[in-house]
Amino acid sequence: MWWYTFAHVVYHLIRWFPKNNRLKIRIVIVLFSFGLLFPQLFVLSREHSTRYCGQHLFDFLIVSIVFTFFMIGFSFIFSLMDPVPWEVKLAFHIFGVIAFVMGLTLTVFASLAVDCRNNTLELYYLSVSAAVLTVTSFAFLMVMIPFWLLNYFFPNSVLNRKERTGVCYEPTACCSCLWHI
Incomplete structure (x- = not known):
């Protein structure tokens, strides 16, 4: 889940800057995206990461690396395309699901993998950190979903800078660093 949230944050972050800069x-x-890939590749290269672990954390590590490459691809596409075509947005949301x-599966398996801490230490802690990132991303999205739905069904009700109205107008007028939907 953190892969989806990271690319989503990149989508909004890149739009803070002028198109020509x-x-x-x-x-x-x-560089930061590839920096997120480095710890996963490091744990993958460790010989004892392939030892037996009852919760298949090594398999999840390989899938996580694949998802990280997708995340890097979506982040790069979002940083280059403005506006983003609906086909790319649809593919991105399918990726999000x-x-x-x-x-969710990784979080459940990481919470049940306490016995793997003894023989695959780096793999266990990488899985636990990915589970924490997933739960944090899920909490962030649960806060944002009502605003997205409200904005979808009632356009410009959340933030309308042109008319200076909306639920989020006052917080963003006072603190322009807050980003919105």
């Missing part, structure tokens, strides 16, 4: 933030985003299922 996004090169530096693109470079930072790509699959990432939710994967994150």
Whole structure:
């Protein structure tokens, strides 16, 4: 789930910058994205990560690496395309549903893998950190979903900068660093 949330944050973050001055933030985003891939590849390269663990955390690590590559791809596409075509948005949201299922499954398996801490230490802690990121991302999305639905069914009710109205107008007028839907 954190893969979906990261790409979603990149989508909003890149739009804070003017269209003609996004090169530096693109470079930072790509480097940070690959930085998230490095710990996973490090744990994958460790010989004792393949030892037996009853919760199949090694399999989840491989799937997590694949999802991270998808996340990097979506982040890169979102940083280049403005506006983003609806087909890409649809594919991204399908990826989000699959990432939710994967994150939920990983969280359950990581919570049951206490015995794996003894023989696959790095793999266990990487799985626990991914589970924490998944739960955090889920909590963030649960807070945002009512605003998305409200904005979908009642356009400009959440934030309308042009008319200076909406539920979120006052907080964003006082603190422009707050990003909205």
